Amino acid sequence: MDTIMNYLENMFASMPKSKQMQQLKDDLLVHMEDKYQELKRAGKSENEAIGVVIGEFGNMEEIMDEFGIDLDDDRANEPFLMDEEIEEYLHVSKKTSIWIGIGVGLCIISAAMFVFIAGLQNNGFLNEIPVKTANIIGVICLIVFVAIAVGLFIYNGMKIEKYDYIHTEHAFQLSFEQKNSIQTRKEAHQPKYLAALICGIALIILSPVVLFTTLAINEQFTHFGVVGLLWIVAIGIFLLIFFTTEMDAYKNLLKEGVASKSKKNEKRDRITGAVAVIIWSLATIIFLISGFLYNQWHINWLVFAIAGIFIGMFNAAYSILTKNE
Structure with missing residues (x-):
């Protein structure tokens, strides 16, 4: 898992230091950990599991497109909705x-x-x-x-x-x-x-x-x-x-x-x-x-x-x- 965390840190090293990027980073870490544990339970070796996880989550451009994030706009400063706000709405x-x-x-x-x-x-x-x-x-x-x-x-x-x-x-x-x-x-x-x-x-x-x-x-x-x-x-x-x-x-x-x-x-x-x-x-x-x-x-x-x-x-x-x- 240390390899995955280090890889993730390098991925976001050149990204803006904003709340949006931090939230995206945290979400990705959760999904990468889940995928890693799933592969380990399926009998994959550590190196095989790490390789699959990085291959699936390692393309930053695809991740940015999937999450609808455009670094050229001002959306990085937009506040995140709380779960309570969503449910109430x-x-x-x-x-x-x-x-x-x-x-x-x-x-x-x-x-x-x-x-x-x-x-x-x-x-x-x-x-x-x-x-x-x-x-x-x-x-x-x-x-x-x-x-x-x-x-x-x-x-x-x-x-x-x-x-x-x-x-x-x-x-x-x-x-x-x-x-x-x-x-x-x-x-x-x-x-x-x-x-x-x-x-x-x-x-x-x-x-x-x-x-x-x-x-x-x-x-x-x-x-x-x-x-x-x-x-x-x-x-x-x-x-x-x-x-x-x-x-x-x-x-x-x-x-x-x-x-x-x-x-x-x-x-x-x-x-x-x-x-x-x-x-x-x-x-x-x-x-x-x-x-x-x-x-x-x-x-x-x-x-x-x-x-x-x-x-x-x-x-x-x-x-x-x-x-x-």
């Missing part, structure tokens, strides 16, 4: 993705509640309640659900904002062990992510089947078909948000596809993206309600054009208001 990302998914689902289900109450009224299940009162109850349910959803967006957005530095380049670095651990967890999550992606998209595409089925059985039950459609869409979107967010958390830690953005731009994109999701969801809800309940198909498509204008107006206004921050 993954835990918070997973937890917030659940609540954000529920929030988006509530925006859609709020419309489902409105349509459901209207369906009960139209089919004579709420004859003791005046039509106007039933409509007011439906609107109240819609507003309450959307208000709860907005609260969830704000609260969880503030919780994840603590980790803005993880979403930008050149803010941190990981040890070899940490990278391997995160990569392993990412690969283990990949099948669930792909399955959720397929199921979520399939549910959204197939959701109109419920509506068409109720139309075929009895047109009076159209309202309940719309309710089923909206619930299925809500479930599909929740699956997409939850599993995609968890996958993005692993990618952010591994710096896969992380753009070189300032924290200000990250925050802006997150806020404008959330507003766009809410506006498009509400536009879809209004489109379905006005079409199936009030038969306004000839004109209700304008809601999407109006939604696009509102999103553009908000993005422009937000950019102007935060320009000098």
Whole structure:
């Protein structure tokens, strides 16, 4: 082992004396020792074991490439993430993705509640309640659900904002062990992510089947078909948000596809993206309600054009208001 340690010291003799290089050196020593002991247990002589270890770990350029280290950049001064920070970030990302998914689902289900109450009224299940009162109850349910959803967006957005530095380049670095651990967890999550992606998209595409089925059985039950459609869409979107967010958390830690953005731009994109999701969801809800309940198909498509204008107006206004921050 002394030969291996001396060889490792010579390998790093010309390298910068930084925390990053020391961490890399320590990680390599651990792996070289493990490999050496494994070879010795397999019956190799000491010289044979040393030769194999040096042959496997002795190319400095390959090691630097494998660890993603570029000595010409400023990353040597980046701080290392602690294991506790990584676990906390993954835990918070997973937890917030659940609540954000529920929030988006509530925006859609709020419309489902409105349509459901209207369906009960139209089919004579709420004859003791005046039509106007039933409509007011439906609107109240819609507003309450959307208000709860907005609260969830704000609260969880503030919780994840603590980790803005993880979403930008050149803010941190990981040890070899940490990278391997995160990569392993990412690969283990990949099948669930792909399955959720397929199921979520399939549910959204197939959701109109419920509506068409109720139309075929009895047109009076159209309202309940719309309710089923909206619930299925809500479930599909929740699956997409939850599993995609968890996958993005692993990618952010591994710096896969992380753009070189300032924290200000990250925050802006997150806020404008959330507003766009809410506006498009509400536009879809209004489109379905006005079409199936009030038969306004000839004109209700304008809601999407109006939604696009509102999103553009908000993005422009937000950019102007935060320009000098």
